[in-house]
Amino acid sequence: MSIVIDVRNLNFSFSHDAQALPVLKNVTISIQKGEIVIMTGPSGSGKTTFLTIVGGLRQAFDGSVEVLGQQLINSSDQVKVSIRQQTGYIFQQHNLLKSLTAQQNVSMTLEMFNTMTERERLEHAAQMLKAVGLDDRLDHKPDQLSGGQRQRVSIARALVGQPKIILADEPTASLDKQSGQEAVGILKRLAKESGASILLVTHDYRILDIADRVVELEDGIIRNA
Amino acid sequence: MNMLSWCYFPARLAWRQLFHDRTKLVAAIAGVLFACILVFMQLGFRDSLYASAVSAPTKLSGDLFLMHKQSEAMWRPVSFNRNELLRTLGHPAVAEVAPLYLGLAPFKNIETQTKRTLMVYGFDPDAELFDVDSVRSKRHELRLKDTVMFDEFSRPEFGPMRALLEAGRTETEINDYKIGVIGLFRLGVSFAADGNVVTSDLNFMRIFPGRHPGDIDMGVIKLYPGASLEQVQADLAERLNEFVNIFTFSELLGYEKNYWANTAPIGFIFGFGTVMGLVVGLVIVYQILFTDIVNHRYEFATLKAMGYKQSYFVRLVFATAFFLAVLGFIPGLVLSISLYHLAESQMFMPMPMTFGKAINVFFFILSMCFIAGFLAIRKLKDANPADMF
Numbered sequence A: 001m002s003i004v005i006d007v008r009n010l011n012f013s014f015s016h017d018a019q020a021l022p023v024l025k026n027v028t029i030s031i032q033k034g035e036i037v038i039m040t041g042p043s044g045s046g047k048t049t050f051l052t053i054v055g056g057l058r059q060a061f062d063g064s065v066e067v068l069g070q071q072l073i074n075s076s077d078q079v080k081v082s083i084r085q086q087t088g089y090i091f092q093q094h095n096l097l098k099s100l101t102a103q104q105n106v107s108m109t110l111e112m113f114n115t116m117t118e119r120e121r122l123e124h125a126a127q128m129l130k131a132v133g134l135d136d137r138l139d140h141k142p143d144q145l146s147g148g149q150r151q152r153v154s155i156a157r158a159l160v161g162q163p164k165i166i167l168a169d170e171p172t173a174s175l176d177k178q179s180g181q182e183a184v185g186i187l188k189r190l191a192k193e194s195g196a197s198i199l200l201v202t203h204d205y206r207i208l209d210i211a212d213r214v215v216e217l218e219d220g221i222i223r224n225a
Numbered sequence B: 001m002n003m004l005s006w007c008y009f010p011a012r013l014a015w016r017q018l019f020h021d022r023t024k025l026v027a028a029i030a031g032v033l034f035a036c037i038l039v040f041m042q043l044g045f046r047d048s049l050y051a052s053a054v055s056a057p058t059k060l061s062g063d064l065f066l067m068h069k070q071s072e073a074m075w076r077p078v079s080f081n082r083n084e085l086l087r088t089l090g091h092p093a094v095a096e097v098a099p100l101y102l103g104l105a106p107f108k109n110i111e112t113q114t115k116r117t118l119m120v121y122g123f124d125p126d127a128e129l130f131d132v133d134s135v136r137s138k139r140h141e142l143r144l145k146d147t148v149m150f151d152e153f154s155r156p157e158f159g160p161m162r163a164l165l166e167a168g169r170t171e172t173e174i175n176d177y178k179i180g181v182i183g184l185f186r187l188g189v190s191f192a193a194d195g196n197v198v199t200s201d202l203n204f205m206r207i208f209p210g211r212h213p214g215d216i217d218m219g220v221i222k223l224y225p226g227a228s229l230e231q232v233q234a235d236l237a238e239r240l241n242e243f244v245n246i247f248t249f250s251e252l253l254g255y256e257k258n259y260w261a262n263t264a265p266i267g268f269i270f271g272f273g274t275v276m277g278l279v280v281g282l283v284i285v286y287q288i289l290f291t292d293i294v295n296h297r298y299e300f301a302t303l304k305a306m307g308y309k310q311s312y313f314v315r316l317v318f319a320t321a322f323f324l325a326v327l328g329f330i331p332g333l334v335l336s337i338s339l340y341h342l343a344e345s346q347m348f349m350p351m352p353m354t355f356g357k358a359i360n361v362f363f364f365i366l367s368m369c370f371i372a373g374f375l376a377i378r379k380l381k382d383a384n385p386a387d388m389f
Helices: A047-054 A077-085 A102-111 A118-131 A147-159 A177-194 A205-210 B003-020 B022-053 B082-090 B133-137 B161-166 B201-207 B229-239 B249-263 B266-295 B297-306 B310-347 B355-382
Strands: A003-013 A022-032 A036-040 A062-067 A087-090 A165-169 A197-201 A213-218 A221-224 B064-068 B094-108 B115-123 B147-151 B171-174 B177-185 B196-200 B218-223 B244-248
Touching: A003 A047, A003 A197, A022 A047, A022 A197, A022 A221, A036 A047, A036 A205, A047 A062, A047 A165, A047 A197, A077 A087, A077 B297, A087 A147, A102 A118, A102 A147, A102 B297, A118 A147, A147 A165, A147 A177, A165 A177, A177 A197, A177 A205, B003 B022, B003 B310, B022 B249, B022 B266, B022 B310, B022 B355, B064 B082, B064 B229, B064 B249, B082 B094, B082 B218, B082 B229, B094 B201, B115 B201, B133 B177, B161 B177, B177 B196, B177 B201, B196 B201, B218 B229, B229 B244, B244 B249, B249 B266, B266 B297, B266 B310, B266 B355, B297 B310, B310 B355
Parallel strands: A036 A197, A036 A213, A087 A165, A165 A197, B115 B196, B147 B177
Antiparallel strands: A003 A022, A003 A062, A213 A221, B064 B218, B064 B244, B094 B115, B094 B171, B094 B218, B147 B196, B171 B177
């Protein structure tokens, strides 16, 4: 099994001040290809910060963060953009584009690469939406969808580019129990089908059962649960 | 990524975002439309002013024109001695010369008896100074004592002259001197004069008893065919007194136009109005684009987290600016055309919507929107995914 995320001795704080409180302390974790890892912990423990560093959204300076073979510590914008493009990111809020239909939203991931024709893009998007059970909602805009449906569209958007890594930040936070479990169930099924790894941070203990491994982050320190 | 999709994708998203919120779109278009109409009207008035300023000289037929150097424009001439003009006859290329007398005087409306100032042109009818057929055909009648011809394109406050003439009511007064109107011609009003009449040089002296035939306001010189205009102009300029300007036809038009553009600050006023219109439009469009970025900052941050580059959003903002420019310009042009017609009917001055003017204004509006876009893109850096999620 190959390692897709390899984090060693990562330290992070929000300012360069020596006295600043560190958010992440000496974090070391590696995630295998196809593995589903859930990171739990109380709010303020640094989970989201960790996720944004791994996803190339935030610059870290100390330690080693290798994602898909690229070093993200002190990296250039180019490296970060390349990691973002190879990663599917699922947000706490669905973060769909209000002006676009479900199908167009999903298609936005493919537009970035421009390797397909418009028809192929829309077809792929439609297939992906079918896989998340929304084949009858292709032309609905976000405000015509329920919370669970929106989150499923955003899962489809994250997965349609066939990323090797999926990063999810509290994907069930704004959903009720049933639609939350439905959403992560779909996420797990599709990730297993395509062999993608998932790093999911949450403090929703109802969904821990989908994980291969659960780690706990508390005050910036990893504890294996 | 090829050039087409480089522009097309952000432009398509910009278009979809614009049309998602119709109310805001209408407000945004109204802002651009407002600027558009403001600029069109200012330029329309300015060009109309220039066109009317030269309406009289364009009908003059002659090769070279003498004017006193202190004459700022034809409507406020400073007289000079007729001998200046007669001296030019000494040049072998000069065929004939004719003096033109100009004066503003009150004209009494035949119906209402109210008086309003118009421009009186006096010249020897045989000299055919005015290149207007109706004037030329009446040159013998104009020789008669106390006769004038009236400009049909004068403002209506002078009375419905055509109907009055047909009814045989031709008697009225200019400068409190009784005259008879023997016919109509077409010239057009200007900012200086609401109406025009032409008369013979002798009648001119009768209307203006204080004037002397020896003091002329303009001298018109006609050359023999084949003479070199520039050469004769240079020769005459040497011989003439230093207080006299000698103009070619196009120089005369330029001189008249320049008076309104620069000496009378009217050109500046309309230029200033144009700039103000564009500045107001700039502020409006900037506000629109700015709030647009603020409203979409979560969406932009999301796209950035997915791997979209900063330049994509810059293109998106400029595409939005471009669409606003086009969507505001089209109704702005249509409305301005009808406003031009309205203004023409009220001012009795030509106000044409030319293709060149439309293109000019479109580029003004486009630049205005692009500058607004350029100012607004600084706001894009707020859409930073690390700070939002």
